[in-house]
Amino acid sequence: EAQVTQNPRYLITVTGKKLTVTCSQNMNHEYMSWYRQDPGLGLRQIYYSMNVEVTDKGDVPEGYKVSRKEKRNFPLILESPSPNQTSLYFCASSSHFDPEVGSPLHFGNGTRLTVT
Amino acid sequence: RKEVEQDPGPFNVPEGATVAFNCTYSNSASQSFFWYRQDCRKEPKLLMSVYSSGNEDGRFTAQLNRASQYISLLIRDSKLSDSATYLCVVTSRVSGGYNKLIFGAGTRLAVHP
Numbered sequence: 001e002a003q004v005t006q007n008p009r010y011l012i013t014v015t016g017k018k019l020t021v022t023c024s025q026n027m028n029h030e031y032m033s034w035y036r037q038d039p040g041l042g043l044r045q046i047y048y049s050m051n052v053e054v055t056d057k058g059d060v061p062e063g064y065k066v067s068r069k070e071k072r073n074f075p076l077i078l079e080s081p082s083p084n085q086t087s088l089y090f091c092a093s094s095s096h097f098d099p100e101v102g103s104p105l106h107f108g109n110g111t112r113l114t115v116t
Numbered sequence: 117r118k119e120v121e122q123d124p125g126p127f128n129v130p131e132g133a134t135v136a137f138n139c140t141y142s143n144s145a146s147q148s149f150f151w152y153r154q155d156c157r158k159e160p161k162l163l164m165s166v167y168s169s170g171n172e173d174g175r176f177t178a179q180l181n182r183a184s185q186y187i188s189l190l191i192r193d194s195k196l197s198d199s200a201t202y203l204c205v206v207t208s209r210v211s212g213g214y215n216k217l218i219f220g221a222g223t224r225l226a227v228h229p
Binding site (some may be wrong): 035040041042043045090097098099100101104105107108109110 | 118
């Protein structure tokens with residue numbers, strides 16, 4: 001089954017404790033992206049990757065890191081989480097970086113992160 | 117001003133009703149438009165693309181008005197299963213010469229018996 005898999009689904013942590021949210025897709029998609037979703041703000045892009053070893057900042061990259069060593073994986077790293085990073089996070093992939101060319105975004109099922 | 121604006125709702129409608137949502141966008145250069153559906157606590161999924169001439173998919177009709185910079189989604193004969201948040205999504209060209217997706221905050225629809 002074609003899918004984007006995120007783990008964990010739920011995570012509660014404390015300020016400053018490094019964490020990684022994993023994301024993997026099995027569709028051989030070139031484009032992958034991380035979003036956060038907060039009430040009233042819609043989905044905001046954190047980082048994206050057009051292909052292996054190519055990553056770039058989205059609209060809200062501060063406090064996050066990513067890597068794209070393999071095509072299928074795109075982990076999101078919070079080196080020192082803070083309470084303002086409490087949010088619902090979605091990983092997504094698409095066949096092409098340009099949404100006017102490629103397939104629709106396929107989203108993972110989300111990670112709800114709480115930082116206390 | 118947000119790039120994509122939606123009425124957050126909720127729109128509470130009875131089964132069988134017709135309901136319409138509008139979404140306005142600020143970038144006149146936007147070329148592509150979509151509606152995504154998001155169920156409570158779930159991931160967004162593409163509902164339909166919005167074409168210049170308007171398009172229909174079963175009970176769902178999407179329209180684009182470029183002059184007034186808004187898109188609409190009409191749902192006829194609402195079902196309980198239509199209860200969800202509907203996200204308006206437009207493309208915006210960025211400095212690298214490609215397009216990115218801009219998401220609205222969503223309109224919540226609640227269909228009741």
